Amino acid sequence: MRTAIPTVRASRGAAPGDPATYEVYGLRVASVVPLPCPRGEDGRPPEAAIHERPAAFFAPARRQLRRRAPAAWFEHARLADGADYVRWRGLFEFLVAADGRAIDCRPLRRDAFEAFRTYLLGHTLSFALLRLGREPLHSTAAVVNGRAVGFVGDCGYGKSSLGAAFLRAGHALLTDDLLVLTPDPRGYLAHPGPARIKLFPHVARAVLGDAAGGTPMNDLTPKLVIPLRNGLGHAEAAPLAALYVLGSPKGPRPPAVAIEPLSPRAAFVELVRATFNTLVRDPARLARQFELAARLAVAVPVKRLSFPRGLHRLRAVRAAVEVDLAA
Secondary structure (H helix, E strand, O other): OOOOOOOOOOOOEEEEEOOOEEEEEOOEEEEOOOOOEEOOOOOOOOOEEEOOOHHHHHHHHHHHHHHOOOOEEEEEEEEEOOOOEEEEOOOOOEEEEEOOOOEEEOOOOOOHHHHHHHHHHHHHHHHHHOOOOEEEEEEEEEEEEEEEEEEOOOOOOOHHHHHHHHHOOOOOOOOOOOEEEEOOOOEEEOOOOEEEEOOHHHHHHHHOOOOHHHHEEEEOOEEEEEEEEEEOOOOOEEEEEEEEOOOOOOOOOOOEEEEEEOOHHHHHHHHHOOOOOOOOOOOOHHHHHHHHHHHHHOOOOEEEEEEOOHHHHHHHHHHHHHHHOOO
């Protein structure tokens, strides 16, 4: 059953209806929409703000969109003032300011709250992250012995399923689908995302058990948004131990789990390929993307992870990664 969008609860010291402040992907965000993220209540000012707006607010953006592309389920337009307008038809629309410091939103269906938050904190927020100088990777990450382990790959490569296997083994999940890394004296820090994971129902049942629960993302997919409770979501940044590049599920199927270190050159290519949000291609963004990939390729172990497909194989894949990390 889908949940209606609730009344906003103010954070400590805020008046009713005021935005609460949250931490997500290392970004401090003030939001009128309740977010499944830790509260930021140490007094530091937010770097971005999320506001809910009426339909009329988005009318100028929609007019520009209609001139640029035919109607589709997902639509994006870079507007004349540099803002990004994104819309999932029949679900919600968002406007991200040119400097990334404001995200205006409007849910079109009040019975799809979890889907609304998922797209807000995923693809939509990535526009703001890029405008604020953060380069996200398409990655799911778990925390093993206090260190972050990232699984990199395109949609359908098994990142979330592998993250669920680590959850089942007692490891906390740091982030699902979008990973932000920042330099640290010890290497790189991996920042936590929302406390949820997205899985197909059969994967959730097979890996997490029948009690996993969850809410459908949208009417076009049976995929579930599953909240992480009882410490299953890691709420603090963790030092990055390694990145594992997942092979395509359509490629050759190896007979056993194989982990192969990549050369810096091969790692660079894979990390450029693993960027999150390919719609933003301005020169400044591309320069940051290449710079991050080049730095990670020499500073962090990047390895190719190949394994035979099948949910019953995930336990062996998880165990092989644990052994590799301990080596």
